[in-house]
Amino acid sequence: AQSVSQHNHHVILSEAASLELGCNYSYGGTVNLFWYVQYPGQHLQLLLKYFSGDPLVKGIKGFEAEFIKSKFSFNLRKPSVQWSDTAEYFCAVTGSSNTGKLIFGQGTTLQVKP
């Protein structure tokens, strides 16, 4: 069965620090990969997605992610975080043969200290 694993459950950074959140997936076919952010009290928002093409994907708010097929990974990065980036981050995957079900990782809580 397909699954998504996020290794960092709780990350605390100071403003201007660089961020990298790990995401590994388990799926046997072609995958589409997503990163979502959930700010406190708000609904999920799409940060970026990868379907095909350039494995380095740029998203909103300065985030980017790199798809490394050989490592089954899709790590999220940001060179310099801001206090406003404090939120919950979810990696998700769907495959070409699973009727479009979007499966989420456990989530990573990011706390940015001003």
Add this chain to the structure above:
Amino acid sequence: GAVVSQHPSWVICKSGTSVKIECRSLDFQATTMFWYRQFPKQSLMLMATSNEGSKATYEQGVEKDKFLINHASLTLSTLTVTSAHPEDSSFYICSARDIGDGYTFGSGTRLTVV
């Protein structure tokens, strides 16, 4: 962009009663919608896939008789929690596949069963 409207945003009900949650795609047609459940500080767990005009597909372990899903039109899916009990208290989120193979999420419904 695509918008999914979910109502109510919160509801408190007595144990043994039923609660209906609505999920509407406002500016696009959604043949497929998904229902998730999110516990505090945890990830989104897929409950079921709602298909317009046909029966929903439930994930393993989800009681289909307790969580009734109806997708009668291309813009509306409903989740009814029947005979609710305190353990059903949770945050329920719907999503729909939008144009461009993305997913748009509703703002969620906080259900509290007392």
